[in-house]
Amino acid sequence: MHIHADATLIAALATDLRDxxxxxxxxxxxxxxxxxxxxxxxxxxPALRALKNRTDATAVLARFFVLGVAQPSSDLAAALPTLGLDGLHTLGLVAGADLSTPTVLIRPQSFVDEAGAGEWWVASDLDETALGGALPDDHVVGVGGASLTLAALQVPTPARSVFDLGTGCGIQALRARRHAERVVATDISENALAFARFNALLNGVTDIDVRAGSLFEPVAGETFDRIVSNPPFVITPRRDDVPAYEYRDGGMQGDDLVAAVFAGVGEHLAPGGIAQFLGNWEYRWGTDGLDRVRAWVENSPVPLDAWVIEREQLDPAEYAALWIRDGGTVQGTAAHEQLLDAWLDDFSHRNVTAIGFGYVLLRRPLDGEPTLRRFERVTTPIPAEGTIGAHLADMLAAHDATVALSDDELAALHLITAPDVTEKRHYLPGAEDPTVIELNQGSGFGRALSVDPDLAALVGACDGELSVQQINDAIAELMELDATSLRADLLPRVRELIMTGFLRLAV
Structure with missing residues (x-):
């Protein structure tokens, strides 16, 4: 059974959920x-036990839509007086008669972004807990960890037009519509498109342009200020006995789907436009995964700035077990062993030794010439406060402000240490000098850097009063070092500290 996007009935449902x-x-x-x-x-x-015997609307709808548990039709009718049971059936949200069984989940999702706090209702297919088994191939997921990660990554700078590639339940399109005039959302899954339309209407958004099609086909000839995507990047064996879930599997071999996004995104970005997406990439025998990603960027038909951050690596067995479990197949069963064997055969065929996961930010330069090519591994936990998107926007601005500066111009800058930066010093018992000096970032990517006394002294002196050159010369005099040699050592590291947010330009 598929849901139906009847605007009048969905508005009635929203009224009941609100009441x-x-x-x-x-x-x-x-x-x-x-x-x-x-x-x-x-x-x-535990949630079911806590709601036991409660028949108020909040409890009934929580059991039905959030936990996916059948409810007496009379209780459901009382909880949804505006929509009614007939409307619930017409929308395709229920099955059964005396005992109404949910066919979808609808879960509230609170959020905070640059425009403030809010909450959406997000409909999706029943999960494996509600189904009691493996998921169907056309399953549409709700808001999960990857969705929240991508939402947090989005830079909060203005964008008139946004393209959400692989929209799924439509959560990224909803987020984009809060600050963009025009949003186009696409997917290869008709089931996903139905949920995207339904969720937009349920949350009072009537103008998201929802289109069917693969990758960039539905937007041929169009450009956007922003492209966002949680693409179906999961590496899946191309075998008939392995489920190919539409929400996570793009139908290509290995990491070809992610490579295709890199290849096609440039021509659909307006000058200055930014694309952000999640992805997996394979490490193949003798080839670093980030080097393969670097080649995808370099081979793009449209020159692009690139900032790629690898967050984790999994070995083939770990990776396969993760996604087999995600599909609802229980570990230790014969079905699990069969799927694991298929996955490992597929990885062995391409000599895959590991799989990387991370974040991608690509930008079409205003003048056509890339100035940013950054490929790094950042595995430190990201601080919970705020969104990483604002940090990314600040770092792009810092890069743009300093990338063309000569060493003399950089040395003339007045910098301040970011307020979230702290310093730790570690000493051996009885020692006067520290063995390790560590700078820690309290926001952004929560980076931790080991630095030498010279750089620590410079960072500690950056309060906006003195230029980098003046601080350099003072450190050289105090430590009896050659000022020219010290500057040659410090300036490249100062550039990096500006780029990563440890140091900021004094206003």
Whole structure:
């Protein structure tokens, strides 16, 4: 059964959800912190126990739409007086008669972005817990960890037009519409497009342009200020006995789908436009995964700035087990062993030794000449406060402000140490001098850098009063070093500290 995007009935559903206080906060209060934490781990029993015997609208709708548990039709009718059971059936959200069984999940999703705080209702297919088994191939997921990561990564700078490639349930399109005049959302899955339309209407958004098609075909000849994508990047064996889930599998071999996004995104970016997406890339025998990504950037038909951040690596067995489990196949079963064997055969065929996962930011330069090519591994935990997107925007601005500066111009800058930077010094017992000096970043990517006393002294003196050159000369005099040699050593590292947000330009 597929859902139907009837605007009038969806508006009635929204009215009922609003009247029932169907919000993250209300539901969390209804079943308690412990049950909420258990639910986040995939266990719904504590939540069901907390709501036992309650027939108020919040409890009924939480059991039905959030936990995916059948409810008495009379209770459901009372909880949805505006929509009614007939409307619920017409929208395709329910099956059964006396005991109504949900066919979809609808979960509230709170958020905070540069425009403020808010909440969406997001409909998706029943998950493996509600289904009690493996997922169907055309399954549409709701808001998961990858969706939240991509949302947090999006730079908050203005954009008139946004293209959401592989929209899924439509969460990224909803986010983009909060600050963009025009949003186009595409997917190869008709089921996903139905959910994207439904979710837009459920949240009062009527003008997202939803189109069917693969990769860039639906937007041929168009350009955008921003492209965002959580593409179906999961590397899946191309075999009939291995499920090919539309939401995560792009139908290509290995990491070819991600390579295709790199190849096609440039011509659809307006000058100055930014594309941000998640991806996997393979490490093949003798070839570093980030080197393969670097080649994708260099081979782009349209020259692009690139900032690629690898967050983690998994060996082939770990990677396969992760995604087999994601599909709802239980570890230790014969089906699990069969799928794992198929995955490992596929990786062995291409000599894959590891799989990297990370974040990609590509930008079409205003003048056509790239100035940023950064490929790095950042595995430190990202601080929870704020969004990483604002940090990325600040770092791009810092790069643009300093990339063309000569060493003399850089040395003339007045810098300040970012307020979230702290310093740690480690000493051996009884020693006067530290063995390790570490700079730690409290926001952004939460980087931790080991530095020598010279650089630590420079960072500590950056309060906007003195230029880099003046600080350099003072350190050289104090430590009895050659000022010219010290400057040659410090300036490249100062550039890096500006780029990564440890140092900022004094206003």
């Amino acid at each position: 029932a206080r169907f919000t993250s906060e209300s539901i969390r209060a209804a079943w308690g912190v412990a049950a909420d934490n258990a639910f986040a781990r995939g266990t719904r029993v």
